[in-house]
Protein backbone atom coordinates (compact mmCIF):
# COMPACT_ATOMS: atom_id res chain seq x y z
CA UNK A 1 0.00 0.00 0.00
CA UNK A 2 2.84 2.34 0.84
CA UNK A 3 4.11 1.70 -2.66
CA UNK A 4 0.75 2.66 -4.12
CA UNK A 5 0.96 5.96 -2.31
CA UNK A 6 4.25 6.95 -3.82
CA UNK A 7 3.85 5.83 -7.44
CA UNK A 8 4.68 8.77 -9.68
CA UNK A 9 1.98 10.07 -12.02
CA UNK A 10 1.90 12.65 -14.79
CA UNK A 11 1.77 16.22 -13.53
CA UNK A 12 -1.84 17.30 -13.20
CA UNK A 13 -3.67 20.53 -13.71
CA UNK A 14 -4.55 22.69 -10.67
CA UNK A 15 -8.32 22.80 -10.22
CA UNK A 16 -10.58 24.86 -7.98
CA UNK A 17 -13.38 22.40 -7.68
CA UNK A 18 -12.87 18.94 -9.09
CA UNK A 19 -10.75 15.92 -8.28
CA UNK A 20 -7.65 15.66 -10.39
CA UNK A 21 -8.23 11.99 -11.34
CA UNK A 22 -11.46 10.03 -11.12
CA UNK A 23 -10.05 6.58 -10.35
CA UNK A 24 -10.06 4.29 -7.31
CA UNK A 25 -6.51 5.35 -6.58
CA UNK A 26 -6.16 9.06 -7.06
CA UNK A 27 -3.08 11.13 -7.71
CA UNK A 28 -2.22 14.42 -6.07
CA UNK A 29 -0.78 17.34 -8.01
CA UNK A 30 2.70 16.30 -6.89
CA UNK A 31 2.20 12.81 -8.24
CA UNK A 32 1.66 10.73 -5.10
CA UNK A 33 -1.30 8.36 -5.31
CA UNK A 34 -3.88 7.82 -2.62
CA UNK A 35 -6.68 5.36 -1.99
CA UNK A 36 -8.59 6.97 0.88
CA UNK A 37 -8.13 10.70 0.34
CA UNK A 38 -8.43 13.25 -2.46
CA UNK A 39 -5.60 15.72 -2.75
CA UNK A 40 -5.68 18.93 -4.81
CA UNK A 41 -4.46 22.48 -4.88
CA UNK A 42 -7.25 25.03 -4.45
CA UNK A 43 -7.75 28.78 -4.46
CA UNK A 44 -7.38 31.42 -7.19
CA UNK A 45 -3.60 31.05 -7.07
CA UNK A 46 -3.49 27.32 -6.35
CA UNK A 47 -1.74 28.10 -3.09
CA UNK A 48 -4.07 26.24 -0.70
CA UNK A 49 -3.48 22.52 -0.24
CA UNK A 50 -6.72 20.56 -0.04
CA UNK A 51 -7.12 17.13 1.52
CA UNK A 52 -10.52 15.44 1.51
CA UNK A 53 -11.08 12.25 3.49
CA UNK A 54 -12.77 9.87 1.08
CA UNK A 55 -14.09 6.74 2.81
CA UNK A 56 -17.68 7.87 2.49
CA UNK A 57 -19.33 4.49 3.15
CA UNK A 58 -17.46 4.10 6.43
CA UNK A 59 -18.21 7.74 7.38
CA UNK A 60 -14.50 8.45 6.94
CA UNK A 61 -13.53 6.11 9.76
CA UNK A 62 -9.84 6.77 10.25
CA UNK A 63 -8.18 3.48 9.38
CA UNK A 64 -4.43 3.24 9.70
CA UNK A 65 -3.78 3.56 5.97
CA UNK A 66 -5.98 6.66 5.67
CA UNK A 67 -4.02 8.40 8.42
CA UNK A 68 -0.75 7.37 6.80
CA UNK A 69 -1.98 8.93 3.54
CA UNK A 70 -2.99 12.13 5.35
CA UNK A 71 0.56 12.30 6.72
CA UNK A 72 2.05 11.85 3.24
CA UNK A 73 -0.24 14.50 1.74
CA UNK A 74 0.63 16.96 4.50
CA UNK A 75 4.31 16.33 3.81
CA UNK A 76 3.72 16.95 0.09
CA UNK A 77 2.18 20.34 0.84
CA UNK A 78 4.74 21.16 3.52
CA UNK A 79 7.47 20.70 0.91
CA UNK A 80 5.64 22.63 -1.82
CA UNK A 81 6.84 26.26 -1.80
CA UNK A 82 3.62 27.44 -3.52
CA UNK A 83 1.39 26.26 -0.69
CA UNK A 84 0.69 28.68 2.16
CA UNK A 85 -2.08 26.85 4.03
CA UNK A 86 -3.88 23.52 3.98
CA UNK A 87 -7.59 22.66 4.28
CA UNK A 88 -8.63 19.26 5.64
CA UNK A 89 -12.23 18.17 5.17
CA UNK A 90 -14.49 15.13 4.95
CA UNK A 91 -17.92 14.64 3.41
CA UNK A 92 -21.21 16.42 4.07
CA UNK A 93 -22.32 13.55 6.37
CA UNK A 94 -19.06 12.99 8.21
CA UNK A 95 -15.81 14.81 8.72
CA UNK A 96 -14.81 11.52 10.36
CA UNK A 97 -16.72 9.15 12.66
CA UNK A 98 -13.60 8.24 14.60
CA UNK A 99 -10.80 5.74 14.53
CA UNK A 100 -11.78 2.60 12.63
CA UNK A 101 -13.53 0.43 15.22
CA UNK A 102 -13.47 -2.61 12.94
CA UNK A 103 -9.69 -2.30 12.70
CA UNK A 104 -9.38 -1.89 16.48
CA UNK A 105 -11.83 -4.53 17.67
CA UNK A 106 -9.31 -7.39 18.04
CA UNK A 107 -6.28 -5.38 19.12
CA UNK A 108 -4.50 -6.38 22.30
CA UNK A 109 -2.83 -4.16 24.87
CA UNK A 110 0.52 -5.66 23.88
CA UNK A 111 0.01 -4.67 20.22
CA UNK A 112 -1.16 -1.17 21.11
CA UNK A 113 1.68 -0.53 23.51
CA UNK A 114 4.49 -2.13 21.51
CA UNK A 115 3.29 -0.53 18.25
CA UNK A 116 2.61 2.87 19.84
CA UNK A 117 -0.92 2.73 18.41
CA UNK A 118 -2.18 6.11 17.11
CA UNK A 119 1.09 7.90 17.88
CA UNK A 120 1.76 8.54 14.19
CA UNK A 121 -1.43 10.68 14.07
CA UNK A 122 0.59 13.39 15.83
CA UNK A 123 2.25 14.04 12.49
CA UNK A 124 -0.76 16.27 11.70
CA UNK A 125 0.44 18.71 14.35
CA UNK A 126 4.10 18.92 13.40
CA UNK A 127 4.02 20.91 10.15
CA UNK A 128 4.87 24.60 9.90
CA UNK A 129 2.00 25.43 7.54
CA UNK A 130 -1.42 26.19 9.07
CA UNK A 131 -4.06 23.49 8.67
CA UNK A 132 -7.75 24.46 8.66
CA UNK A 133 -10.36 21.79 9.40
CA UNK A 134 -13.63 22.28 7.50
CA UNK A 135 -16.07 20.10 9.44
CA UNK A 136 -19.46 18.95 8.20
CA UNK A 137 -21.51 16.21 9.84
CA UNK A 138 -19.98 13.91 12.43
CA UNK A 139 -16.63 14.71 14.02
CA UNK A 140 -16.58 11.95 16.60
CA UNK A 141 -13.83 10.32 18.61
CA UNK A 142 -10.69 10.37 16.49
CA UNK A 143 -12.59 12.61 14.04
CA UNK A 144 -13.02 15.28 16.69
CA UNK A 145 -9.40 14.74 17.74
CA UNK A 146 -8.21 15.09 14.15
CA UNK A 147 -10.11 18.38 13.80
CA UNK A 148 -8.57 19.59 17.06
CA UNK A 149 -5.07 18.76 15.79
CA UNK A 150 -5.69 21.36 13.08
CA UNK A 151 -4.92 25.04 13.71
CA UNK A 152 -8.34 26.47 12.90
CA UNK A 153 -11.74 24.73 12.86
CA UNK A 154 -14.62 25.97 10.70
CA UNK A 155 -17.90 24.08 11.13
CA UNK A 156 -20.96 23.59 8.97
CA UNK A 157 -24.20 24.35 10.80
CA UNK A 158 -25.15 20.64 11.02
CA UNK A 159 -21.78 19.50 12.36
CA UNK A 160 -21.68 17.48 15.56
CA UNK A 161 -18.65 17.05 17.78
CA UNK A 162 -18.19 14.32 20.35
CA UNK A 163 -15.85 11.95 22.15
CA UNK A 164 -18.02 8.81 22.38
CA UNK A 165 -15.17 6.40 23.22
CA UNK A 166 -16.64 5.82 26.70
CA UNK A 167 -19.59 4.07 25.02
CA UNK A 168 -17.11 1.61 23.49
CA UNK A 169 -15.43 0.90 26.81
CA UNK A 170 -12.37 2.97 26.05
CA UNK A 171 -11.24 6.61 26.26
CA UNK A 172 -10.02 9.13 23.68
CA UNK A 173 -6.51 8.17 22.56
CA UNK A 174 -5.48 10.86 20.09
CA UNK A 175 -5.42 13.91 22.33
CA UNK A 176 -9.16 14.29 23.00
CA UNK A 177 -8.95 14.54 26.78
CA UNK A 178 -6.21 17.17 26.48
CA UNK A 179 -7.11 19.33 23.48
CA UNK A 180 -10.86 19.33 24.15
CA UNK A 181 -10.30 20.39 27.76
CA UNK A 182 -8.00 23.21 26.66
CA UNK A 183 -10.53 24.31 24.02
CA UNK A 184 -13.84 24.17 25.92
CA UNK A 185 -12.85 24.03 29.59
CA UNK A 186 -13.04 21.26 32.18
CA UNK A 187 -16.77 21.01 32.81
CA UNK A 188 -17.94 20.59 29.20
CA UNK A 189 -14.96 18.41 28.25
CA UNK A 190 -15.54 16.17 31.24
CA UNK A 191 -19.26 15.93 30.44
CA UNK A 192 -18.57 15.02 26.79
CA UNK A 193 -15.86 12.48 27.60
CA UNK A 194 -17.76 10.83 30.46
CA UNK A 195 -21.20 10.66 28.81
CA UNK A 196 -20.25 10.39 25.13
CA UNK A 197 -22.82 13.13 24.40
CA UNK A 198 -22.28 15.21 21.27
CA UNK A 199 -22.41 18.98 20.94
CA UNK A 200 -23.78 20.92 17.98
CA UNK A 201 -21.82 23.32 15.78
CA UNK A 202 -23.47 26.20 17.60
CA UNK A 203 -22.44 24.83 21.01
CA UNK A 204 -18.96 24.21 19.65
CA UNK A 205 -18.78 27.85 18.58
CA UNK A 206 -20.11 29.13 21.92
CA UNK A 207 -17.55 27.03 23.81
CA UNK A 208 -14.59 28.09 21.67
CA UNK A 209 -13.98 24.74 19.95
CA UNK A 210 -14.58 26.23 16.48
CA UNK A 211 -13.95 29.76 15.32
CA UNK A 212 -16.81 30.11 12.79
CA UNK A 213 -20.02 28.34 11.74
CA UNK A 214 -21.32 28.50 8.15
CA UNK A 215 -24.16 26.88 6.21
CA UNK A 216 -22.97 23.33 5.48
CA UNK A 217 -22.63 24.01 1.75
CA UNK A 218 -20.32 27.00 2.34
CA UNK A 219 -17.90 25.72 4.95
CA UNK A 220 -15.31 24.26 2.56
CA UNK A 221 -15.23 27.37 0.37
CA UNK A 222 -14.95 29.58 3.45
CA UNK A 223 -12.07 27.45 4.75
CA UNK A 224 -10.33 27.78 1.38
CA UNK A 225 -10.87 31.57 1.48
CA UNK A 226 -9.31 31.63 4.95
CA UNK A 227 -6.43 29.55 3.58
CA UNK A 228 -5.96 32.01 0.70
CA UNK A 229 -5.88 34.93 3.14
CA UNK A 230 -3.19 33.19 5.21
CA UNK A 231 -1.27 32.18 2.07
CA UNK A 232 -1.14 35.83 0.93
CA UNK A 233 1.07 36.61 3.95
CA UNK A 234 4.74 35.71 4.35
CA UNK A 235 5.00 31.93 4.81
CA UNK A 236 8.07 32.46 6.97
CA UNK A 237 6.30 34.83 9.35
CA UNK A 238 3.09 32.75 9.34
CA UNK A 239 5.16 29.78 10.53
CA UNK A 240 6.62 31.87 13.34
CA UNK A 241 3.17 33.10 14.36
CA UNK A 242 1.83 29.52 14.38
CA UNK A 243 4.75 28.38 16.53
CA UNK A 244 4.15 31.21 18.97
CA UNK A 245 0.40 30.52 19.35
CA UNK A 246 1.07 26.79 19.75
CA UNK A 247 3.52 27.64 22.52
CA UNK A 248 0.49 28.68 24.58
CA UNK A 249 -0.61 25.04 24.73
CA UNK A 250 2.63 23.63 26.05
CA UNK A 251 4.47 26.32 27.97
CA UNK A 252 3.95 28.37 31.09
CA UNK A 253 2.94 32.01 30.53
CA UNK A 254 6.50 33.18 31.24
CA UNK A 255 8.04 30.62 28.88
CA UNK A 256 5.44 31.34 26.22
CA UNK A 257 6.04 35.07 26.42
CA UNK A 258 9.78 34.45 26.14
CA UNK A 259 9.25 32.28 23.05
CA UNK A 260 7.00 34.95 21.53
CA UNK A 261 9.57 37.67 22.22
CA UNK A 262 12.38 35.63 20.60
CA UNK A 263 10.26 34.96 17.52
CA UNK A 264 9.08 38.58 17.36
CA UNK A 265 12.69 39.77 17.52
CA UNK A 266 13.59 37.20 14.84
CA UNK A 267 11.12 38.75 12.40
CA UNK A 268 13.42 41.79 12.37
CA UNK A 269 16.05 39.69 10.60
CA UNK A 270 13.71 38.96 7.69
CA UNK A 271 13.12 40.76 4.39
CA UNK A 272 9.38 40.27 4.79
CA UNK A 273 9.27 42.28 8.06
CA UNK A 274 11.10 45.13 6.27
CA UNK A 275 8.83 44.84 3.25
CA UNK A 276 5.65 44.73 5.37
CA UNK A 277 6.50 47.85 7.35
CA UNK A 278 7.89 49.75 4.33
CA UNK A 279 4.75 48.92 2.36
CA UNK A 280 2.60 50.36 5.17
CA UNK A 281 4.67 53.57 5.33
CA UNK A 282 4.65 53.90 1.51
CA UNK A 283 0.87 53.19 1.39
CA UNK A 284 1.16 50.21 -0.93
CA UNK A 285 0.46 46.50 -0.77
CA UNK A 286 3.29 44.41 0.64
CA UNK A 287 5.02 42.00 -1.72
CA UNK A 288 6.23 39.18 0.50
CA UNK A 289 8.91 36.79 -0.77
CA UNK A 290 8.98 34.38 2.20
CA UNK A 291 12.54 35.50 3.00
Ligand code: CAA
Pocket residue numbers: 057058059061062097098099100101102103118138140141142143145164165168171172173174176
Ligand atom coordinates in the same frame (compact mmCIF):
# COMPACT_ATOMS: atom_id res chain seq x y z
N1 CAA B 1 -15.22 2.77 12.60
C1 CAA B 1 -15.54 1.88 11.66
N2 CAA B 1 -16.67 1.94 10.94
C2 CAA B 1 -17.51 2.95 11.20
C3 CAA B 1 -17.25 3.92 12.19
C4 CAA B 1 -16.04 3.80 12.90
N3 CAA B 1 -15.66 4.71 13.82
N4 CAA B 1 -18.28 4.78 12.22
C5 CAA B 1 -19.15 4.38 11.28
N5 CAA B 1 -18.70 3.28 10.67
C6 CAA B 1 -19.33 2.51 9.60
C7 CAA B 1 -20.48 1.65 10.11
O1 CAA B 1 -20.00 0.45 10.67
C8 CAA B 1 -21.27 1.45 8.86
O2 CAA B 1 -20.64 0.48 8.08
P1 CAA B 1 -21.51 -0.74 7.42
O3 CAA B 1 -22.42 -0.04 6.46
O4 CAA B 1 -20.47 -1.56 6.75
O5 CAA B 1 -22.22 -1.38 8.53
C9 CAA B 1 -21.11 2.79 8.14
O6 CAA B 1 -19.94 3.40 8.69
C10 CAA B 1 -22.29 3.73 8.37
O7 CAA B 1 -22.46 3.85 9.76
P2 CAA B 1 -23.89 3.71 10.48
O8 CAA B 1 -24.74 2.73 9.74
O9 CAA B 1 -23.66 3.47 11.92
O10 CAA B 1 -24.46 5.17 10.21
P3 CAA B 1 -25.53 5.98 11.08
O11 CAA B 1 -25.87 7.20 10.29
O12 CAA B 1 -26.63 5.10 11.54
O13 CAA B 1 -24.72 6.43 12.42
C11 CAA B 1 -22.84 7.32 13.63
C12 CAA B 1 -23.66 7.34 12.31
C13 CAA B 1 -23.67 7.89 14.78
C14 CAA B 1 -21.60 8.20 13.40
C15 CAA B 1 -22.42 5.87 13.96
O14 CAA B 1 -21.84 5.27 12.80
C16 CAA B 1 -21.41 5.75 15.08
O15 CAA B 1 -21.77 5.86 16.24
N6 CAA B 1 -20.12 5.53 14.73
C17 CAA B 1 -19.09 5.31 15.72
C18 CAA B 1 -18.66 6.60 16.37
C19 CAA B 1 -17.60 6.32 17.41
O16 CAA B 1 -17.83 5.61 18.37
N7 CAA B 1 -16.40 6.91 17.22
C20 CAA B 1 -15.28 6.72 18.12
C21 CAA B 1 -14.38 5.64 17.60
S1 CAA B 1 -13.12 5.21 18.76
C22 CAA B 1 -11.92 6.39 18.54
O17 CAA B 1 -12.03 7.26 17.72
C23 CAA B 1 -10.72 6.27 19.46
C24 CAA B 1 -9.80 7.42 19.45
O18 CAA B 1 -9.74 8.19 20.37
C25 CAA B 1 -8.90 7.63 18.33
